[in-house]
Amino acid sequence: SDMLDMSRMDLGKLHLELEPVDLTELVRDSLDVLESLLREKSLQPSLEVSGTPQPLMADRARLQQVLWNLLTNAVKFSEPGGRLTVLLRHGDTAATITVRDEGQGIKPEFLPHLFDRFSQSDAATNRRHGGLGLGLSIVQQLAELHGGSVTAHSEGLGHGAAFVVTLPTRRGQPAAVAPLFSDSEQARHIEPLNLAHLAIVVVEDDADAREILGMILQNHGAAVRLATGYEQALALIDEAMPDVLVSDIGMPGKDGYDLIREIRQREQAAGAPRLPAIALTAFARAQDVDTAIAHGFDVHCAKPLRVHDLLATILRIADPAGRPTPV
Structure with missing residues (x-):
């Protein structure tokens, strides 16, 4: 129903x-x-x-x-x-x-x-x-x-x-289908956002959520790599530094807070640029936002997500002019 x-x-x-x-x-x-x-x-x-x-x-x-x-x-x-x-x-x-x-x-x-x-x-x-x-x-x-x-x-x-x-839709693959509309000048329309081939690592332990989020980001132009948790995420980042990290917080074993803490410590030790990072969590209280930022995330996004808002946030923090200044 x-x-x-x-x-x-x-x-x-x-x-x-x-x-x-x-x-x-x-x-x-x-x-x-x-x-x-x-x-x-x-x-x-x-x-x-x-x-x-x-x-x-x-x-x-x-x-x-x-x-x-x-x-x-x-x-x-x-x-x-x-x-x-x-x-x-x-x-x-x-x-x-x-x-x-x-x-x-x-x-x-x-x-x-x-x-x-x-x-x-x-x-x-x-x-x-x-x-x-x-x-x-x-x-x-x-x-x-x-x-x-x-x-x-x-x-x-x-x-x-x-x-x-x-x-x-996904462009450049063989189409499985074969076949008017022009927007009204007065139409209120949210244009699909283009992630312009940004490299994004998504960390999510739930298989369905991981697949959906990956599919959405890919459909908007991103190059996406998926990780199930802490260890795999660090391995992917070591392999090739992404433009943005999108990570769930609540995961078995070491969680999203552990992950971002490790990433920030590595950056500080190596004098490396700061990786823009978004925290995904089902908790949206002010203290939850503060906790995510205090641990090293740049932005806190509460579930359930609005796709357009998430995409806009990714574009904002991936742009150096739009990134929060680290404390």
């Missing part, structure tokens, strides 16, 4: 089962599943595909959940006999899925709150069908787990709405 999924995401326990995904096939399958709903309201669905597909590693079931949520909302808020359009655009580094309806539209003042949990659209838009519940919040979280984003656009009541999901 949506409530169970949201609880899992809050706890950082929702795991993705990654596999090569054909987005065109996935969108067509989702429309086929909703055929009876579309027929009940006499809606006219259309699918437009453009661009050259790039390989996409994703959780097919979770992406289908994203599409079903967006499509069922579009059906729910559409007037009988209207059109429902899905635009799938394959770009060089990202794929964009747009679900556009001709329904009741959304008031501009409600757009910033659309992905909040239990947002009541009646209060803001006078839609007859009630609140959007957890559905759109789930869509946002699942898109971000894949390293992507989702945005909403509407010219106001009576002008329909469009939801845009952006998913990063």
Whole structure:
């Protein structure tokens, strides 16, 4: 259920089962599943595909959940006999899925709150069908787990709405798939961040979390090496100094604090440059932040992570002008 999924995401326990995904096939399958709903309201669905597909590693079931949520909302808020359009655009580094309806539209003042949990659209838009519940919040979280984003656009009541999901793809590998959309000038869109081939060491003892984080960073241009813990992380750093270290704190045996303490001691002894380091932890109290910084991390990031914020933080501390000054 949506409530169970949201609880899992809050706890950082929702795991993705990654596999090569054909987005065109996935969108067509989702429309086929909703055929009876579309027929009940006499809606006219259309699918437009453009661009050259790039390989996409994703959780097919979770992406289908994203599409079903967006499509069922579009059906729910559409007037009988209207059109429902899905635009799938394959770009060089990202794929964009747009679900556009001709329904009741959304008031501009409600757009910033659309992905909040239990947002009541009646209060803001006078839609007859009630609140959007957890559905759109789930869509946002699942898109971000894949390293992507989702945005909403509407010219106001009576002008329909469009939801845009952006998913990063892996460029330069053989595409397993073959096949319009231009952003509205007024669209609020978070551009995918490019890590520009930064070398990043990720330290995480949980296999699923390690794989997901590695995949997200790679999909945004980083050269990623993965470590399961203290010893392997030090070995990777000795082998080749990364641009950024991203490390979990709570690990069996020697933890993230032990790791960063050892790294800082080595730097001091060798007179080496400071390695920018980000601490990942489920604890977000002020004292937890202070503890991470006191042990030698430059930045503290609390789980569950917002992907865009993590990427922005990596870019900031990897840039010498944006690095914190060591105490």
